[in-house]
Amino acid sequence: MLKKFLQTILFSELGQGLKLTFRHMFMKKITVQYPKEKLTLADGYRGFIAHRRYENGVERCVGCDLCEAICPAKAIRVVSDIHPEVPDRRYAKEYTLDFTRCIFCGFCVVACPVNALSMTKEFAHSSFTRNGLIYSKEQMLALGDRAGDESDAYLKVKNMWDAEDSGKEEGRYHFPPITMGG
Amino acid sequence: MESVEKEEVRTNPGVQGLERREITLSTLRQAVLNGLDSTIKTDQFLLNMGPQHPSTHGVLRVLLDLDGERIKKAVPDLGYLHRGTEKIAEYRTYNQIIPLTDRLDYVSAMANNYAFVRAVEKLLQLKVPERGEFIRTIVAEMQRIVNHLFWLGTQALDIGAMSVFFYTFREREVLLDLFEKICGARLTTNYYRVGGVEGDLDQDVIDALYKFVDSFEPHILEYNTLLEHNRIWLARTKNIAVITGEDAINFGLSGPTLRGSGVDYDLRKYEPYGAYDLVDWSVPLGKNGDIYDRYWIRIQELRQSASIIRQCLDKLPSGPFMTDDHKVSFPPKGRVMHNMETLIHHFLLVVEGFKTPSGDTYCGTETPKGELGFYIVSDGSGKPYRMRIRAPSFVNMGAFNHMARGYMIADIVTIFGTYDIVMGECDR
Ligand code: SF4
Ligand code: SF4
Numbered sequence: 001m002l003k004k005f006l007q008t009i010l011f012s013e014l015g016q017g018l019k020l021t022f023r024h025m026f027m028k029k030i031t032v033q034y035p036k037e038k039l040t041l042a043d044g045y046r047g048f049i050a051h052r053r054y055e056n057g058v059e060r061c062v063g064c065d066l067c068e069a070i071c072p073a074k075a076i077r078v079v080s081d082i083h084p085e086v087p088d089r090r091y092a093k094e095y096t097l098d099f100t101r102c103i104f105c106g107f108c109v110v111a112c113p114v115n116a117l118s119m120t121k122e123f124a125h126s127s128f129t130r131n132g133l134i135y136s137k138e139q140m141l142a143l144g145d146r147a148g149d150e151s152d153a154y155l156k157v158k159n160m161w162d163a164e165d166s167g168k169e170e171g172r173y174h175f176p177p178i179t180m181g182g
Numbered sequence: 183m184e185s186v187e188k189e190e191v192r193t194n195p196g197v198q199g200l201e202r203r204e205i206t207l208s209t210l211r212q213a214v215l216n217g218l219d220s221t222i223k224t225d226q227f228l229l230n231m232g233p234q235h236p237s238t239h240g241v242l243r244v245l246l247d248l249d250g251e252r253i254k255k256a257v258p259d260l261g262y263l264h265r266g267t268e269k270i271a272e273y274r275t276y277n278q279i280i281p282l283t284d285r286l287d288y289v290s291a292m293a294n295n296y297a298f299v300r301a302v303e304k305l306l307q308l309k310v311p312e313r314g315e316f317i318r319t320i321v322a323e324m325q326r327i328v329n330h331l332f333w334l335g336t337q338a339l340d341i342g343a344m345s346v347f348f349y350t351f352r353e354r355e356v357l358l359d360l361f362e363k364i365c366g367a368r369l370t371t372n373y374y375r376v377g378g379v380e381g382d383l384d385q386d387v388i389d390a391l392y393k394f395v396d397s398f399e400p401h402i403l404e405y406n407t408l409l410e411h412n413r414i415w416l417a418r419t420k421n422i423a424v425i426t427g428e429d430a431i432n433f434g435l436s437g438p439t440l441r442g443s444g445v446d447y448d449l450r451k452y453e454p455y456g457a458y459d460l461v462d463w464s465v466p467l468g469k470n471g472d473i474y475d476r477y478w479i480r481i482q483e484l485r486q487s488a489s490i491i492r493q494c495l496d497k498l499p500s501g502p503f504m505t506d507d508h509k510v511s512f513p514p515k516g517r518v519m520h521n522m523e524t525l526i527h528h529f530l531l532v533v534e535g536f537k538t539p540s541g542d543t544y545c546g547t548e549t550p551k552g553e554l555g556f557y558i559v560s561d562g563s564g565k566p567y568r569m570r571i572r573a574p575s576f577v578n579m580g581a582f583n584h585m586a587r588g589y590m591i592a593d594i595v596t597i598f599g600t601y602d603i604v605m606g607e608c609d610r
Contacts, residue, residue: 013411021345044366069533072278105281105372111532160515
C-alpha cells in the first residue's frame with residue numbers, strides 16, 4: 001500500500017520511461033540520412049522495369065503482348081509488327097509502359113517468354129510532367145543498359161534464369177539468325 | 183492478466199452515490215462527469231470528425247452528436263477510399279487479383295494475399311506443398327508482428343507518447359527489410375501464389391529471422407516500460423470503449439477487438455490452416471473488453487507470433503515451395519523457352535488464367551485485424567464471376583456507435599485506434 005502510494009506521488013513509472021528514452025540518446029543511431037547515405041537494396045527489388053538485350057545487342061522483345069495481357073494495372077501497350085529487316089520475326093513497333101499506372105507487381109517479367117523484361121533497382125519515381133513517366137521502348141532499353149548485371153540478378157533471384165544459356169540467342173526456337181544491329 | 187489489476191485504486195468516501203467502494207481513476211472521472219451532465223444544460227452540437235484528421239488513420243468521417251463534450255451518438259461515414267476492388271476483380275484473372283489485395287489493408291499486405299489465395303485454393307481443392315505451408319505461416323506471422331507494431335506505435339502516438347512510435351518502427355523496419363529480401367517490396371508484397379509462394383526463404387533470411395525473434399522480447403519489455411503502468415496511458419485506455427463479449431459477438435467483431443472481450447475465437451486455432459496446428463501456441467484473451475485489454479492482447483500476440491515463427495523455422499521441411507501442378511502455377515521459364523507445348527500452355531495461362539470449377543466458396547483467414555474473408559462465385563472461367571470481401575475493419579466499424587457513445591470527445595481518437603482500422607480495407 002505504502003509502496004503504491006510512494007510510486008504514485010513520486011511518478012516512478014514515468015521516471016522509468018524517461019530513463020529508457022534517455023538511455024536511447026547514447027545508443028547507436030539507426031537513422032539513415034537518405035540522400036547522403038543509401039541502403040543497399042535486395043537483388044529481388046522491384047523497381048523500374050527495363051528491356052533487355054541479347055549478348056549481341058539485339059533487343060529481345062518479340063512483341064508477343066503477354067506482358068500487356070497479364071498487367072493488372074493495364075499499364076503496358078504493345079503494338080507488334082513484322083520486323084522490317086527480318087521478315088519472319090516480329091518485334092514491338094511501339095511499346096509504352098506507363099509508370100504512373102504501374103503497381104510494380106512484377107508479373108510482366110514472369111509473363112515474358114523470352115526474358116525481355118526485368119526489374120531494376122531504380123526507385124526514384126519522379127518527374128515534372130506526367131509524360132515524363134510514360135516510357136518508350138528506347139527509354140526502357142536505355143534503363144536496361146544502365147542496369148547491366150542488376151537485371152540478370154533479378155531474374156536469378158526470381159528463379160527465371162534457368163533458361164538463359166548464358167544469354168545467347170541460340171537454343172531457342174531457332175529463329176532465323178539475326179545479323180543486323182549490333 | 184495480472185497487469186490489469188495493477189491500476190492504482192483509491193478509496194473514496196462518497197462521490198455521487200458511490201459509497202466507500204474501491205474505484206478506479208476513470209470511474210471516478212466518469213462519476214463526476216455524470217454529475218455535471220444533470221446540472222448543465224447544453225444545446226445539441228454536431229461535429230464532423232475527419233475525413234482529414236490525423237487520428238482517423240485514413241479518410242474516415244465520423245459525425246458526432248455532442249452533449250457538451252459527451253458523445254451522444256457517433257455515426258461513421260465510410261466510402262471515401264472506395265476503389266471498387268470487388269468490381270475490378272471481376273475483370274481480372276485470379277493471379278492478377280493477388281496484387282490488388284495488397285492494397286486492401288496496406289499495412290499487412292501479406293495477410294491479405296494469404297486470405298485470397300486460400301479462398302482460391304479452397305475453390306480448386308488444391309494442396310500446397312509442406313514447405314510452402316510453413317513459409318506462408320512464417321511470413322503471415324511476420325506480417326502480424328509488423329501490423330501490431332504499427333498499431334502500437336500509432337495508438338501511442340495518438341495518445342501522445344512519441345517515443346513508442348520510434349521504437350516500434352525500428353523493429354518494424356527489420357522485418358520490412360526482410361520482406362524486401364523475400365519478395366522485392368516492403369509494403370505491396372505480392373508474394374503468395376495460388377499453390378504456394380513466389381520464392382523460397384534463403385538461408386540468410388532464416389538466420390536474420392532467428393536473430394530477430396531472439397532479440398524481440400527485450401524490445402517488447404521496452405514498449406511496456408513506457409506504457410504498461412504509465413498513468414496517462416492507463417487513464418486514457420482503461421474502461422474506455424467497453425464492449426461486452428455478447429455485444430461483440432452480436433456486432434460480428436473479430437480479431438483482437440473481439441478477443442479483448444474474452445471471446446475465445448481465433449480462426450488459426452479453430453479452423454487450423456497453414457502450419458498452425460503443428461506448432462504450440464495459445465490465444466491471449468482479455469477480460470474487461472476495454473482499450474487496455476485490447477492493447478494487452480496485441481502485446482501478447484507479438485510474443486505468440488515470435489514463438490510461432492521460431493517453431494516453424496525449427497521445423498521448416500525441405501522440398502518445393504510451390505505446387506508442381508502447372509495447370510495453376512506458371513511453368514519454369516527454361517521449359518517455356520525450349521518446349522513449344524509449354525510455351526503454348528504458358529500463353530494460355532497468362533491470357534486466360536487458370537480455370538476454376540464453377541460454384542462458390544467462402545474462406546476466412548485470421549489476419550492481424552480480424553477475420554478477412556473472401557467469398558468467390560465462379561462460373562467456371564478464369565475470372566471470378568463475383569468476389570465479395572468481408573473486411574474486418576468494415577465489420578468492426580459497425581460497433582462504433584455502440585462503443586463510442588457516452589465517452590468524451592477526446593476519447594474518440596483512442597477509440598479509432600483501438601479498432602486498428604485501415605480505411606483501404608474498410609472501404610475496399
Ligand atoms: S509490374 Fe505489374 S503493373 Fe507494372 S507493368 Fe508490369 S505487370 Fe503491369
Ligand atoms: S516484353 Fe516480353 S512479354 Fe512483352 S511483348 Fe515483348 S516479348 Fe512479349
